[in-house]
Amino acid sequence: MSNKKNSIIVLMACLNIGIVAFGTWLAYYIDSKGPFPVLVTSITFITFVSLLLFTQSEKKGNAVDEASIRTALAGTVMLVYLTLVVLFAYFQYGSSSETVPLATQTLLTSFTSIVGVVVAFYFGASAYVEVSKKKDRNAEKDEEHV
Numbered sequence: 001m002s003n004k005k006n007s008i009i010v011l012m013a014c015l016n017i018g019i020v021a022f023g024t025w026l027a028y029y030i031d032s033k034g035p036f037p038v039l040v041t042s043i044t045f046i047t048f049v050s051l052l053l054f055t056q057s058e059k060k061g062n063a064v065d066e067a068s069i070r071t072a073l074a075g076t077v078m079l080v081y082l083t084l085v086v087l088f089a090y091f092q093y094g095s096s097s098e099t100v101p102l103a104t105q106t107l108l109t110s111f112t113s114i115v116g117v118v119v120a121f122y123f124g125a126s127a128y129v130e131v132s133k134k135k136d137r138n139a140e141k142d143e144e145h146v
Contacts (some may be wrong), residue, residue: 005054012050016043020083036087043083048076067129074122081115084108 014143025037051072088104 003056008050008054012054015046016079016083019043019046020087021141024087039082039087040083043056044076047079048072067126070122074118076114077118081111084111088107107109 020037023035026035027033050067050145055068055071056064057068085108088108
């Protein structure tokens, strides 16, 4: 892995951890869940752009291709999902800190379904691309032998 790619991942991790730490502290300090939507939105943008830059192929002149977008989307959805689960399951502020609100339960349930679909399509599409490449290579080999 190149030094540039390492620095992209380290920068993404530091920014995301810093945003989560500051947002969680601010939410606790002002006793409000208001910072959480901004926190999650920031993590979404930082993660998507970082993963898109990370997956760029230097051989193709850093052109954006379908595989890069698919990887960036899947990685972003997974990281945002894990962030939501941790934030809403473990950091409850306010007077009703014993129970998770219905809206939060619905959000996590819906997002869990979305993550399942995204992961299934990511691996399904990746498998399809690999099979297509193998078929194309085999077809080229068959044409050469003819």
